[in-house]
Amino acid sequence: MRACAIVSAVSVALLYSVLVSAQAPAANSANQGVNPVRLMDRPEVRVSRVEIAPGAVRSVHTHDDVRFHLWIPISGKLEITIGSGKPVEAGSGQAFFMEKGTPHSFRNVGAPLPLYWKSS
Numbered sequence: 001m002r003a004c005a006i007v008s009a010v011s012v013a014l015l016y017s018v019l020v021s022a023q024a025p026a027a028n029s030a031n032q033g034v035n036p037v038r039l040m041d042r043p044e045v046r047v048s049r050v051e052i053a054p055g056a057v058r059s060v061h062t063h064d065d066v067r068f069h070l071w072i073p074i075s076g077k078l079e080i081t082i083g084s085g086k087p088v089e090a091g092s093g094q095a096f097f098m099e100k101g102t103p104h105s106f107r108n109v110g111a112p113l114p115l116y117w118k119s120s
Contacts, residue, residue, distance in 0.1 A: 033108075034058045052078065052108040060105040069098040077110035 033056025040047040046066065052058070060081075063069050071080070072095045080096060081087045082104045089109070090096065098104060 030059045032056065049074075052076075052106070054108055054111060057107040058105055060103050062101050062103050063098075064101050067100055069100075069102065069104075071096040071098070071104075076108065078106050079109050080104065080106040 033053030035051045037049045037051070038046070039049055050058075073090050073092050075092045078090050079087045080090050082096065082098060083102055090106075
């Protein structure tokens with residue numbers, strides 16, 4: 001009887017750990033290859049450089065803590081999706097303006113891509 005209880009307890013513990021690990025997302029799996037670096041963070045403006053590995057995707061997100069979002073690729077070639085619009089190819093120097101809370105995502109369709117964005 002005692003052995004049966006131990007086997008049952010171990011089985012339940014193993015089953016629980018398998019279920020929990022299957023549901024837990026891998027760390028940074030949604031945005032692997034996307035490396036943001038904060039260059040300036042003030043109440044009136046925030047500036048970051050984001051390096052994106054080839055093929056990496058920044059999942060859909062918003063910035064609700066700013067009035068606007070200005071996004072400018074510095075080098076490389078990427079694809080950006082803003083709101084419900086279709087993906088658009090963007091090259092270096094092309095600027096994109098978004099109001100507070102606008103959903104957007106992007107992906108690198110070329111070589112490593114550093115870019116700058118600022119919000120205020």
